[in-house]
Amino acid sequence: MDCSEAQKVQFDMHMLVEEVDDWWINTRHVLDVAAEVVTWVVFRGEFLRKYFPEDVRGKKEIEFLELKQGNLSVTEYTSRFVELVKFYPHYSEATIEFSKCIKFENGLCPKIKKVIGYQ
Numbered sequence: 658m659d660c661s662e663a664q665k666v667q668f669d670m671h672m673l674v675e676e677v678d679d680w681w682i683n684t685r686h687v688l689d690v691a692a693e694v695v696t697w698v699v700f701r702g703e704f705l706r707k708y709f710p711e712d713v714r715g716k717k718e719i720e721f722l723e724l725k726q727g728n729l730s731v732t733e734y735t736s737r738f739v740e741l742v743k744f745y746p747h748y749s750e751a752t753i754e755f756s757k758c759i760k761f762e763n764g765l766c767p768k769i770k771k772v773i774g775y776q
Contacts, residue, residue, distance in 0.1 A: 717744035
C-alpha cells in the first residue's frame with residue numbers, strides 16, 4: 658500500500674476499537690504534550706510496547722535468528738522468514754535489504770546455496 662506515514666497512522670487509528678481506542682487517545686495526548694511527531698514508526702513502537710510483551714518479542718527475535726530451512730520447502734522457508742523478520746528490530750535502514758538477504762541465504766540448505774552461488 659503506497660501511503661504516507663501520516664495516512665498509515667490515520668488508517669490504523671480508524672481501525673482501533675474500544676480499549677485500544679482509549680489507549681490510543683491517551684497515548685496520543687502524551688505524545689502531543691511531549692511534542693513528538695507521530696509517524697508510523699512511533700505509533701508501531703508504542704502499540705507493540707503496550708500489546709506485544711517484550712518477552713514474546715524476544716522469543717520471536719530468537720526464533721528469527723535461529724531460523725534455518727531444514728526440511729521446509731523454499732516457499733515455506735520464505736514465508737516463515739517474512740513472518741519473523743518483522744520481529745527483528747536491529748536492521749538499520751541503510752543496510753536492511755543487504756542484511757536480510759545475507760540472513761535469508763545463510764538459512765538455506767547447502768544444496769540450494771550452491772545452486773544460487775552463495776559465497
